[in-house]
Amino acid sequence: DQQVKQNSPSLSVQEGRISILNCDYTNSMFDYFLWYKKYPAEGPTFLISISSIKDKNEDGRFTVFLNKSAKHLSLHIVPSQPGDSAVYFCAASTDLYSGGGADGLTFGKGTHLIIQP
Amino acid sequence: DVKVTQSSRYLVKRTGEKVFLECVQDMDHENMFWYRQDPGLGLRLIYFSYDVKMKEKGDIPEGYSVSREKKERFSLILESASTNQTSMYLCASSKTGTGESWATEAFFGQGTRLTVV
Numbered sequence: 001d002q003q004v005k006q007n008s009p010s011l012s013v014q015e016g017r018i019s020i021l022n023c024d025y026t027n028s029m030f031d032y033f034l035w036y037k038k039y040p041a042e043g044p045t046f047l048i049s050i051s052s053i054k055d056k057n058e059d060g061r062f063t064v065f066l067n068k069s070a071k072h073l074s075l076h077i078v079p080s081q082p083g084d085s086a087v088y089f090c091a092a093s094t095d096l097y098s099g100g101g102a103d104g105l106t107f108g109k110g111t112h113l114i115i116q117p
Numbered sequence: 118d119v120k121v122t123q124s125s126r127y128l129v130k131r132t133g134e135k136v137f138l139e140c141v142q143d144m145d146h147e148n149m150f151w152y153r154q155d156p157g158l159g160l161r162l163i164y165f166s167y168d169v170k171m172k173e174k175g176d177i178p179e180g181y182s183v184s185r186e187k188k189e190r191f192s193l194i195l196e197s198a199s200t201n202q203t204s205m206y207l208c209a210s211s212k213t214g215t216g217e218s219w220a221t222e223a224f225f226g227q228g229t230r231l232t233v234v
Contacts, residue, residue: 101167109159
């Protein structure tokens with residue numbers, strides 16, 4: 001059963017416009033959410049995160065919104081640039097592990113963002 | 118900058134071979150993870166470790182084992198490689214957080230593309 005869902009396998013956006021990537025989750029115990037960007041043949045790189053006590057976090061062109069009641073988060077990229085073309089993964093974590101450490105991230109299947117000139 | 122280094126970018130092994138994938142991080146992170154990435158399936162957690170000599174199963178541990186004898190090194194072992202273990206393997210590390218959440222962002226290595234023939 002998929003606990004983190006990215007329902008759009010791909011998304012095409014014109015350069016300069018806003019890109020909105022969506023993610024839904026089912027596990028109400030998730031309390032930390034992250035977005036990663038991945039180019040082919042490379043490891044994912046961390047973009048931005050948000051804790052469940054917040055509903056918005058912003059870092060430059062990237063903003064993540066969290067709607068806990070809907071179990072939904074989204075990543076906004078404004079303005080979109082050609083270098084943003086990549087696969088974006090949504091990930092979530094709980095901190096319930098007794099040792100106090102992260103017990104691993106649960107990833108969605110990814111959304112391939114294509115920025116068109 | 119955090120550096121997570123995986124020993125090989127590409128590996129080709131024969132069915133039935135014992136395979137070792139090595140990962141080293143240089144930021145004194147407590148937590149280390151092994152994921153595999155397959156088309157259409159996203160990243161799936163194989164094993165993780167939150168301390169030296171400690172290990173926990175992730176979502177797909179079957180056919181794998183791990184070793185963490187030193188804090189900076191986390192090895193993934195395929196006891197008897199099979200063709201369905203052909204995949205991109207990604208190692209990651211993270212520190213245990215404080216404050217809002219124990220979880221923090223994970224930093225990934227460049228990946229190892231393993232082909233089992």
